[in-house]
Amino acid sequence: MNTQPFLRMDDIHKRFGDLVASGGVTLEVEENEIHSLLGENGAGKSVLMNILCGVLSPNEGQIIYRGEPLRLGSPREAIRHGIGMVHQHFMLVPNLTVAENYVLGQGMPARVISNMRDVYARIRELSERYGLDVRPDALIQDLSVGEQQRVEILKVLFHGIDLLILDEPTAVLTPQETDRLLVLLRDLVKDGKTVIFISHKLDEVMTVSDRVSVMRDAKVVFTTRAADTNPRELARMMVGRDVLMELPRTNRTPGRTVFSVDGLSCDNEIGLPAVRNVSLEVREGEIVGIAGVSGNGQSELALAMTGLLPVTSGTISLNGEEISRLPPGEVNRRPIGHIPEDRHKMGIVLPLALTENVLLQRYNRPPFAKHGLLKFGTIAEHTRDLIRRFRVKASGEFDLIQNLSGGNQQKLVVARELARDPDFLLINQLTRGIDIGAMELVMQEVLKQREAGRAILLISTELEELFAICDRILVMFHGELVGELPPDRGRIEEMGLLMAGDRQEAARLAAART
Amino acid sequence: MANIENERPRAADTDIMGNAMSMLVRIAQAIALPVAAVLVALICGGILLSLNGFNGWDVFSVMIVGVLQDTRSIAEILLKSIPLILIGVGLCVAFRCSIWNIGAEGQLYAGAVAATIVGVAFEGLTPWIYVPLVMVAGALAGAAWAGIAGLLKVYFRASEIVTTIMLNYIALIGTSYLVTGPLRDAASAYPQSARLLKEAWMPRILPPTRLHIGILVAVALAIAFYVFLFRSSAGYAVRVVGINANAARYAGINVGRNIMIAICISGGMAGLAGAFEVAGVTRRLYQNISPGYGFEGIAVALLANNNPIGAIFSGGLFAILRSGSELMQITAQVPQVLVSVIQGMVILSVVAFGVYRFRSASRSQ
Numbered sequence: 001m002n003t004q005p006f007l008r009m010d011d012i013h014k015r016f017g018d019l020v021a022s023g024g025v026t027l028e029v030e031e032n033e034i035h036s037l038l039g040e041n042g043a044g045k046s047v048l049m050n051i052l053c054g055v056l057s058p059n060e061g062q063i064i065y066r067g068e069p070l071r072l073g074s075p076r077e078a079i080r081h082g083i084g085m086v087h088q089h090f091m092l093v094p095n096l097t098v099a100e101n102y103v104l105g106q107g108m109p110a111r112v113i114s115n116m117r118d119v120y121a122r123i124r125e126l127s128e129r130y131g132l133d134v135r136p137d138a139l140i141q142d143l144s145v146g147e148q149q150r151v152e153i154l155k156v157l158f159h160g161i162d163l164l165i166l167d168e169p170t171a172v173l174t175p176q177e178t179d180r181l182l183v184l185l186r187d188l189v190k191d192g193k194t195v196i197f198i199s200h201k202l203d204e205v206m207t208v209s210d211r212v213s214v215m216r217d218a219k220v221v222f223t224t225r226a227a228d229t230n231p232r233e234l235a236r237m238m239v240g241r242d243v244l245m246e247l248p249r250t251n252r253t254p255g256r257t258v259f260s261v262d263g264l265s266c267d268n269e270i271g272l273p274a275v276r277n278v279s280l281e282v283r284e285g286e287i288v289g290i291a292g293v294s295g296n297g298q299s300e301l302a303l304a305m306t307g308l309l310p311v312t313s314g315t316i317s318l319n320g321e322e323i324s325r326l327p328p329g330e331v332n333r334r335p336i337g338h339i340p341e342d343r344h345k346m347g348i349v350l351p352l353a354l355t356e357n358v359l360l361q362r363y364n365r366p367p368f369a370k371h372g373l374l375k376f377g378t379i380a381e382h383t384r385d386l387i388r389r390f391r392v393k394a395s396g397e398f399d400l401i402q403n404l405s406g407g408n409q410q411k412l413v414v415a416r417e418l419a420r421d422p423d424f425l426l427i428n429q430l431t432r433g434i435d436i437g438a439m440e441l442v443m444q445e446v447l448k449q450r451e452a453g454r455a456i457l458l459i460s461t462e463l464e465e466l467f468a469i470c471d472r473i474l475v476m477f478h479g480e481l482v483g484e485l486p487p488d489r490g491r492i493e494e495m496g497l498l499m500a501g502d503r504q505e506a507a508r509l510a511a512a513r514t
Numbered sequence: 515m516a517n518i519e520n521e522r523p524r525a526a527d528t529d530i531m532g533n534a535m536s537m538l539v540r541i542a543q544a545i546a547l548p549v550a551a552v553l554v555a556l557i558c559g560g561i562l563l564s565l566n567g568f569n570g571w572d573v574f575s576v577m578i579v580g581v582l583q584d585t586r587s588i589a590e591i592l593l594k595s596i597p598l599i600l601i602g603v604g605l606c607v608a609f610r611c612s613i614w615n616i617g618a619e620g621q622l623y624a625g626a627v628a629a630t631i632v633g634v635a636f637e638g639l640t641p642w643i644y645v646p647l648v649m650v651a652g653a654l655a656g657a658a659w660a661g662i663a664g665l666l667k668v669y670f671r672a673s674e675i676v677t678t679i680m681l682n683y684i685a686l687i688g689t690s691y692l693v694t695g696p697l698r699d700a701a702s703a704y705p706q707s708a709r710l711l712k713e714a715w716m717p718r719i720l721p722p723t724r725l726h727i728g729i730l731v732a733v734a735l736a737i738a739f740y741v742f743l744f745r746s747s748a749g750y751a752v753r754v755v756g757i758n759a760n761a762a763r764y765a766g767i768n769v770g771r772n773i774m775i776a777i778c779i780s781g782g783m784a785g786l787a788g789a790f791e792v793a794g795v796t797r798r799l800y801q802n803i804s805p806g807y808g809f810e811g812i813a814v815a816l817l818a819n820n821n822p823i824g825a826i827f828s829g830g831l832f833a834i835l836r837s838g839s840e841l842m843q844i845t846a847q848v849p850q851v852l853v854s855v856i857q858g859m860v861i862l863s864v865v866a867f868g869v870y871r872f873r874s875a876s877r878s879q
Binding site: 306308327328329330331332333338340345346347348349350351352356359360361363364369372373374376 | 745746747748750751753754758760761763765766767768
């Protein structure tokens with residue numbers, strides 16, 4: 001019986017249409033440990049955990065829990081088995097009190113209401129035991145994000161959970177709140193609970209875990225004791241990918257500075273500092289990469305550079321002109337191209353035709369518009385041209401873009417941005433979610449732009465992509481640029497250390513080379 | 515790699531015949547659902563009538579023959595369709611921008627009030643100036659009334675669904691106050707305004723019927739807003755904002771400004787409808803000048819799948835139903851309650867088919 005783990009998820013498959021979210025995942029968790037699940041965005045962590053807590057059901061595979069097969073139809077069943085999850089987006093009703101949220105959906109309202117006193121007492125007791133500082137009569141809407149998260153954790157404990165799953169709990173927390181949460185998790189384990197901690201932040205994972213599993217491309221690729229690994233190895237496992245073919249690249253000396261950022265800082269959507277004092281410059285005929293584990297301020301940096309997120313301090317200049325205070329519409333009129341991180345959220349308009357997506361930033365000016373009217377002839381011709389040049393698989397230029405596969409959508413976005421003939425091209429994740437063939441095509445097209453003397457900034461979480469085409473690579477950690485390296489695969493360990501924020505160790509390694 | 519190379523876009527091969535065919539197919543597809551929605555509703559209505567001891571077939575044939583029997587009755591239908599088309603077209607624009615303006619009724623009243631104030635004020639003005647002036651006054655007032663909800667949405671993120679409904683009440687009760695107070699015709703025993711000056715009346719185009727130039731204006735505006743939405747840069751911006759505001763920002767489109775444009779267009783059209791009612795039909799302002807055109811306009815836009823050209827036909831259809839229901843009461847002696855139920859069924863069926871279309875569209879994503 002000793003060999004039987006506390007929890008075993010065996011060969012779990014989950015597909016959403018063509019998208020494989022779990023491609024045969026096997027994960028084992030021991031009782032009474034903190035097991036971290038590490039991986040990039042989209043690696044399949046959240047889907048796997050939603051399967052475990054009964055929100056989603058797998059297409060194939062089984063879950064063995066305490067030695068018995070577990071079949072879950074709903075989160076409530078999972079709670080009955082002692083499995084509870086704190087979701088990334090809180091599941092609380094803002095205009096109810098803490099206690100009211102806890103009894104919600106538990107059935108037997110009459111009994112519950114008459115026993116509210118017991119509910120209050122139990123909340124107070126749990127809150128005191130773990131130092132959570134949760135008041136049962138507080139309204140959710142009056143609480144800060146950190147407090148709401150403690151309410152969520154206490155809710156799970158309130159339901160008598162043994163296996164607690166936290167989905168990126170630190171994404172919304174300040175550093176101090178994060179420290180407090182990590183201490184709490186250790187206390188829970190001391191009390192006999194088991195915790196699965198989802199994160200993509202290496203330092204937290206190293207601090208808090210007993211064991212770590214790394215997910216990549218919808219699979220668990222690596223499991224180890226935290227004591228036996230280091231951030232460097234974890235970073236490599238997270239971003240690792242089959243080596244791409246060598247792409248031919250000429251040596252060329254970069255020309256004048258086209259784009260530069262000086263002392264740039266900005267906040268994220270919830271008002272926390274995301275980018276701190278970033279300075280960089282990109283010259284003609286140069287591809288500069290920004291590496292980093294996602295969530296370290298790259299998204300905000302990209303948005304700020306294109307006028308989509310307000311800058312708190314610093315300057316951005318393009319061809320010598322200061323553009324950091326221009327509205328996005330004005331930035332668009334400059335020779336600047338932007339391939340956004342998430343094409344569905346920003347890069348394309350799904351229910352519109354290819355033609356109307358190609359039109360996006362130039363809908364109101366020649367050659368696509370004249371006297372306020374759209375010139376569909378020109379637009380269709382241009383779209384056909386892009387379809388041909390980038391081998392976009394579509395039934396025609398009037399096909400809706402939602403009928404295309406992700407890779408073909410991305411090809412159209414890349415095609416559109418390159419066709420705008422920009423002096424400066426900002427790329428945030430060039431090859432995310434596209435197949436190898438399409439990947440090479442878009443990378444070659446970007447290299448052609450370099451030959452043509454464009455200045456290119458490539459933000460990516462894929463080290464291979466950066467190594468394949470960049471001239472130099474900057475590393476971003478916690479909103480700051482922490483180092484610069486040449487695209488030399490021999491220095492991947494240094495890169496990993498910088499990505500994990502360990503500057504000293506990286507410097508030691510660099511010193512040892514010389 | 516190989517199969518990527520072999521894949522060739524097929525679009526270049528399509529010939530003119532093919533384009534014409536696909537156009538016909540697209541039009542047929544667009545029309546199929548609304549027609550089905552109306553048929554289903556009428557069949558249900560027929561069953562309901564039969565259950566209540568009427569011959570459903572007879573009632574409907576009396577109704578159809580009755581409403582389309584002569585020039586006068588057809589003119590009455592066209593007259594009723596004017597506000598429905600105008601409001602429906604305006605709401606097509608708002609709905610395309612994902613703005614759920616439920617306040618066309620209030621905006622119609624705002625337009626009617628403004629048209630009345632202007633229409634009684636300037637004696638001796640030539641109709642060539644006065645008639646357009648009344649129209650513009652109505653449209654501007656409606657746009658301004660809707661613009662209040664727009665500003666609240668843009669600056670305070672207040673849901674326009676709530677604010678436009680609240681503005682409806684203010685407009686309706688405000689109108690009651692005006693016709694019982696400041697605008698009341700002192701010579702009249704009823705709470706109503708003075709008669710609009712003759713020069714401000716909408717010219718009639720088919721005497722002796724009441725049909726006025728509003729129908730021409732409504733059709734022209736429907737075509738104009740079709741071109742605006744689907745052929746112009748400004749309309750493209752409105753649609754992108756409605757589908758994906760993030761993509762709109764990325765494209766450099768000012769989201770707030772487009773929200774204002776769309777909501778003011780819908781309000782302006784409703785206000786124009788109000789102006790036509792006072793200056794074309796009633797010639798005086800009184801309390802209940804609209805029998806709910808503003809709400810029916812929502813169904814008109816939905817049935818047309820937010821296509822302004824389609825709204826011409828769905829507006830006409832709802833006008834037929836409206837006239838028909840009066841006939842059902844008078845000629846076939848069908849109780850008013852039952853008539854209302856059948857009208858409700860049509861709207862419900864339209865909405866249900868609209869939801870079906872929406873769901874099958876999002877499934878195919």
